[in-house]
Every structure is written in C-alpha cells, then in structure tokens.
Amino acid sequence: MIQVIDGFLARIGRSTLSMFESVGRLVMFTALAVSHLFRPPFYWNAFARQLMTIGFYSLPVVGLTALFTGGALALQIYSGGSRFSAEAVVPSIVAIAMVRELGPVLGGLMVAGRVSTSIAAELGTMRVTEQIDALTTLSTNPMKYLVAPRILAATLTMPILVFIGDTIGIMGGYMVGVGRLDFNSSTYLRNTWDFLQFDDIYSGLVKAAVFGFIIALIGCYSGYHSGRGAQGVGNATKSAVVTASVLIFASNYILTEMFF
Amino acid sequence: MIKIKNLHKAFGANKVLTGINMHIEKGRSMVIIGGSGTGKSVLLKCILGLITPDSGTISVNGVDPNTGDRKVFLDQFGMLFQGGALFDSLPVWQNISFRLLQGKRRLSNTDAHALAVEKLRRVGLKAEVADLFPAELSGGMQKRVGLARAIAADPQIIFFDEPTAGLDPIMAGVINKLIREIVVEMGATAMTITHDMSTVREVADEVAMIHEGLVQWSGPVGDIDDSGDPYLDQFINARAEGPIEAVR
Structure with missing residues (x-):
C-alpha cells in the first residue's frame, strides 16, 4: 500500500x-x-520575407473568416434583438463585437492555425536536418536569423490583418443587414460609425499585436525544441497550435479585463 | 591546432564521452572512426561549441570555444554535414555564399553568385546548378554543394561529418578525392567522422578510434592494418566477432 x-x-x-x-x-x-x-545584427531580408509569409499570405483566411463571422453575427443579433424589439442595435453590436473581440480572437486563432504550425514545422525540420546547427557553424545566430524576424513580423502584421479583418467583418454584417434584413444602407453605416469609439479599435489592435507575438513565439519555441524524426516534428506542430490557441484565449481574457 | 583534454559529456544517465584526449596539428587531416553511438558527432559538436561538455578542456588555436567572440571563433570553421543541411528556402548560390552575404563586409549579390559558381566548379558541378534549389538536387550533388559551402570562406579548419553516408561507391570515391584535394590545396586542418574505410584510407593523415567514450587507438593511417589493437582490427575488417559487441 x-x-x-x-x-x-x-x-x-x-x-x-x-x-x-x-x-x-x-x-x-x-x-x-x-x-x-x-x-544587432538585424536580418532585414529575413524580416521582409516573414512580413509576406505571415502577413500578406494570411489575408485571405483572415478576410474570409471575418466576412462570414460578420454576416452570421448580424443574423444572430437580429434574431435575438427582435425578441425585445431591438433590431436597430445590429449595426452597432456587429461593429463593437467584431472590433473588440471577434476580429482579434478569430483572426488570431486562424493565423495560429496557419502560421504557428507552419513555423513549428519549418523550424522543426531545420532542427532535425541539422540546418539550425549549420546556421551556427556559418557564424549566424539562429535566434537572430530565424526567431527574431518571425516574432517581429507577426507582432507588427497581426494588428494590420485584424484591422482589415474588422473592416471586412463589418462589411459582412452590412451586406447581410442591407441585403437580407432590409436595413437602410446609410442608416446602417451611420449606426456603425456613431457607436464605434477609438478605445474599441485600439483595444482590439493591442490584442492583435499580443496574439501575433504569441503565435510566432510558440511556433518558434515548438519548432526550435522539436524532437527527432517525423514524429518529433509532428508533435512540435501539434503542440504549437494547441499552446498558441490556449494562450490566445487566456491572454484575451487578461487583456479584456485590463481594457474593461 | 586542436587540443582536447579529458573531455566528458553525458546525456542523463548515458555517458557518451568519458575522458577523450586528442590533439590535431595544424594542416593535418584527422579521421575519427568508431561504432554508431560512440560519441563521434558529440565530440565534433563540443569542439564547435554547439554542445557544452560536462568537464574537460578544448582549445582551438589556443581559444576555448565557449569563451570570447563566437563569431570570430566560428569564422575559422567550415563544416560539411551528414545530410548536407542545405537551407531549403535558399537557392544553391545563396547556400554556398551564405556566410559571405552576412555582416558588415558582405559581398554584393553579383560577387556572391560568381564566388558560388567558382566553388561549384571546384567540386565538379556546373554553373547552372547555382540557381537551383536544394530539393532539385540528387544526394551526391547536395553533398558537393555542402562541400562547396564548407570551403566558400576559405576556413582554416574543416569538419566533415560522414561525408560519404548514403552515396553509391563511385560518388563516395569522388567525394573522398575532392576532400583530400581541397584539404591539401587549402592547407586546412581537417577532422572527418566516418564509418567508411575507403574514406579513412583516402582522406586521413591520422586516425583515432573512439570506443565507449574514449580514444581506443590513434596513430598514422599507415599503421591501422598492423596496429595490434583487437578493437581497431575488428572495426576496420568489419568482423562481427571480437571485443566490440555487435548488439549495443
């Protein structure tokens, strides 16, 4: 016993x-x-490549996610609001929800799925095939050449991605509101604009920058410490997306408390 | 000159190096042989400072790998990795000129490309290969590009980690010949890890055999057939019976 x-x-x-x-x-x-x-030294070419890979190529997935989320949100708020004759709140709530919460969180999760895994797999493969050791023997610090440009690029591009996503999400709500729910176009836009405050946008963009940092950091960490072989790289990839997603939710709560 | 004194390294309970002593004179080619898992690659990575030893000292031209300016220290080295370790995302010419494209005194892209083409010619590859990506090359070509990268910055010391692993005997012969020619031509100090006896005979001035984390035997390459050491005899004659257990 x-x-x-x-x-x-x-x-x-x-x-x-x-x-x-x-x-x-x-x-x-x-x-x-x-x-x-x-x-220093700073690897600006590597940084520019990461701006494209992390930022530009994530635009379609963030844009489409935001578009459909904005549309669905408009329908849900209309359906809920109509129970107490508050259909008119659709434009303002779509805008506030997209900008403060759904834009950064869903954008963050989609980018985590696309970028964090890709970074972990790339660095994991580089670890397994000794490319990271090769970088060191070529007098290049892998933390500077591989990790720093990815973290900087993700931290800077996520707010831009989320800002574009927010705009597309609000447009998604507008299209459903005007096309399907018979809102007047100019009233919808005015209600969106009038209720949106600078703090709403600012808090969402700060969240996006933090999520970008988390996404790249966890992707790099998982890949950099990847185990051997295909299974090691697979585990690193899985660990990257799971850890990044959980940390996005956790930090979202903390940041929301701070901005509340 | 590379001097290694009483080097120990363990990974958890697994004692890999248990007191290595070795000394390689400037301009000499040392080949290290030994069974799989005997710590040959760990030794090499300790010298480069990629792994920190538990105890013992390493000195490369009087400098400890883990002290002082790492960049200055590593600038002395060129290394050919077992799998080539070419950077997938870069074309061949950028792989070869990688070191020369970094830092304050970086070459222009035109000069770096020209240098890569020259090094490719030196290892028997055509200029067209410069603009391909590593994934487009055969195993033998990747090894030669790796060799071109290792010599691109004219290093004083070159490490070769299993240079003929995975190659057919003819290509292995080509690589061995190239290594020997380049080492002699550059006057570089070379350290090669291999299981391949043809590499030992082609490339080595000196041979050291590692067994159970220690140097079991070392001496000139001409002495290996008459060493009288049962471990070395078993290894170089590829016998299953002998003091080295086949199942490890």
Missing part, C-alpha cells in the same frame, strides 16, 4: 517538475528572443 502511494506521489512530483521545467524553458526562450529583437 505504501509503495502504491509512494509511486503515485513520485508521479505527481515528476509531472510537476517537468511542468516547471517546460515553463522555465519557455520563459528563458522568450527573454532571449526578445533581447535579440533589440540587438
């Missing part, structure tokens, strides 16, 4: 130590990555 309890406690101890070790490694990695954002 004592042996069983001993074994159980040992397992809990090992898991706890392992968890603290992982958190510690992630914190150290983050500190190192951030420090390299401010120390």
Whole structure:
C-alpha cells in the first residue's frame, strides 16, 4: 500500500517538475528572443520575407473568416434583438463585437492555425536536418536569423490583418443587414460609425499585436525544441497550435479585463 | 591546432564521452572512426561549441570555444554535414555564399553568385546548378554543394561529418578525392567522422578510434592494418566477432 502511494506521489512530483521545467524553458526562450529583437545584427531580408509569409499570405483566411463571422453575427443579433424589439442595435453590436473581440480572437486563432504550425514545422525540420546547427557553424545566430524576424513580423502584421479583418467583418454584417434584413444602407453605416469609439479599435489592435507575438513565439519555441524524426516534428506542430490557441484565449481574457 | 583534454559529456544517465584526449596539428587531416553511438558527432559538436561538455578542456588555436567572440571563433570553421543541411528556402548560390552575404563586409549579390559558381566548379558541378534549389538536387550533388559551402570562406579548419553516408561507391570515391584535394590545396586542418574505410584510407593523415567514450587507438593511417589493437582490427575488417559487441 505504501509503495502504491509512494509511486503515485513520485508521479505527481515528476509531472510537476517537468511542468516547471517546460515553463522555465519557455520563459528563458522568450527573454532571449526578445533581447535579440533589440540587438544587432538585424536580418532585414529575413524580416521582409516573414512580413509576406505571415502577413500578406494570411489575408485571405483572415478576410474570409471575418466576412462570414460578420454576416452570421448580424443574423444572430437580429434574431435575438427582435425578441425585445431591438433590431436597430445590429449595426452597432456587429461593429463593437467584431472590433473588440471577434476580429482579434478569430483572426488570431486562424493565423495560429496557419502560421504557428507552419513555423513549428519549418523550424522543426531545420532542427532535425541539422540546418539550425549549420546556421551556427556559418557564424549566424539562429535566434537572430530565424526567431527574431518571425516574432517581429507577426507582432507588427497581426494588428494590420485584424484591422482589415474588422473592416471586412463589418462589411459582412452590412451586406447581410442591407441585403437580407432590409436595413437602410446609410442608416446602417451611420449606426456603425456613431457607436464605434477609438478605445474599441485600439483595444482590439493591442490584442492583435499580443496574439501575433504569441503565435510566432510558440511556433518558434515548438519548432526550435522539436524532437527527432517525423514524429518529433509532428508533435512540435501539434503542440504549437494547441499552446498558441490556449494562450490566445487566456491572454484575451487578461487583456479584456485590463481594457474593461 | 586542436587540443582536447579529458573531455566528458553525458546525456542523463548515458555517458557518451568519458575522458577523450586528442590533439590535431595544424594542416593535418584527422579521421575519427568508431561504432554508431560512440560519441563521434558529440565530440565534433563540443569542439564547435554547439554542445557544452560536462568537464574537460578544448582549445582551438589556443581559444576555448565557449569563451570570447563566437563569431570570430566560428569564422575559422567550415563544416560539411551528414545530410548536407542545405537551407531549403535558399537557392544553391545563396547556400554556398551564405556566410559571405552576412555582416558588415558582405559581398554584393553579383560577387556572391560568381564566388558560388567558382566553388561549384571546384567540386565538379556546373554553373547552372547555382540557381537551383536544394530539393532539385540528387544526394551526391547536395553533398558537393555542402562541400562547396564548407570551403566558400576559405576556413582554416574543416569538419566533415560522414561525408560519404548514403552515396553509391563511385560518388563516395569522388567525394573522398575532392576532400583530400581541397584539404591539401587549402592547407586546412581537417577532422572527418566516418564509418567508411575507403574514406579513412583516402582522406586521413591520422586516425583515432573512439570506443565507449574514449580514444581506443590513434596513430598514422599507415599503421591501422598492423596496429595490434583487437578493437581497431575488428572495426576496420568489419568482423562481427571480437571485443566490440555487435548488439549495443
């Protein structure tokens, strides 16, 4: 009996130590990555490539997500609002919900699915095929060449992506509102504009920048510490998308509390 | 000159290096042999500072790999990796000239391309290969491009990690010959890890055999057939029976 309890406690101890070790490694990695954002040399070509890969090529997925979300949101709010004769709130609630919450969170999740996994798979493969070691032997710091440009590009492009996504989402609501729910076009636009405040937009964009940082950081961390072989890279990819998504939700709550 | 004294490295309970002593003179070619998992690659990565040893000292031209300016230290080295380790996202010419395209004294793209073409010619590849991507090359071509990258910046020390692994015997012969020619021509210090005895005989001035984390035997390449060491005899004659257990 004592042996069983001993074994159980040992397992809990090992898991706890392992968890603290992982958190510690992630914190150290983050500190190192951030420090390299401010120390030369800077690899501007690598940064420009990442701006395209992370930012520009994510536009379709963010845009389409926002378009359909805005449309569905308009229908849902109309349906809910009509129960207490508040259909007129559709434009303002669509705008506020898109800008403050749905734009950054859904955009963040979609980019996490597209970019975090792609970074983890790319860096994981580079780790497994010794390309990261090769970079070091070529006198190039992999943290500077691989990690810093990705983190900077994601942190800077996410707010732009989310701003475009917000606009498209509001347009999605407008198209459904005017085309399907018979709102007057100019009234819909005026209600959208009048109720939207600078703080709504600002808080959404700050969230987007934080999510961008998380997406690239977790993708890089998972890929950089990838295990060996195809399974190692697969696990790194899976871990990247799961961790990034959970951290997006958690940080979204914290940021919402801060801006509330 | 590379000097290694009493080097130890363990990964958890697995003791990989248990007191390596080695010394490679400037301009000499040392080949390190030994069974799989005996710590040859770990030794090489310790010298480069990619892995930090648990104890012992390494000195490369009087400098410890883990102290001082890493860039200056690494600028002395060229390395050919086992799988080539070419950067998939860059064309061949940028792979070859990678080091020369970084830093304050970087070459222009035109000069870097021209240098890559020259190095490609040196390893027996045509200029057209410069604009291809690594995925478009055969295994032998990738090894040669890796070799071109290793020598692009005229390093003083070149490491070759299993240079003929996965190649057919003819291509292996071509690579061995190239390595020997280049090392002699550049006057570089070379360290090669291999299981391939044809590489040992073609490339080595000195040979060191590692077994269970220690240097089991070392000496001039001409002495390996008459060493009298049962471990080395078993290894170079590829015998299943002997002091080295076949199942490890």
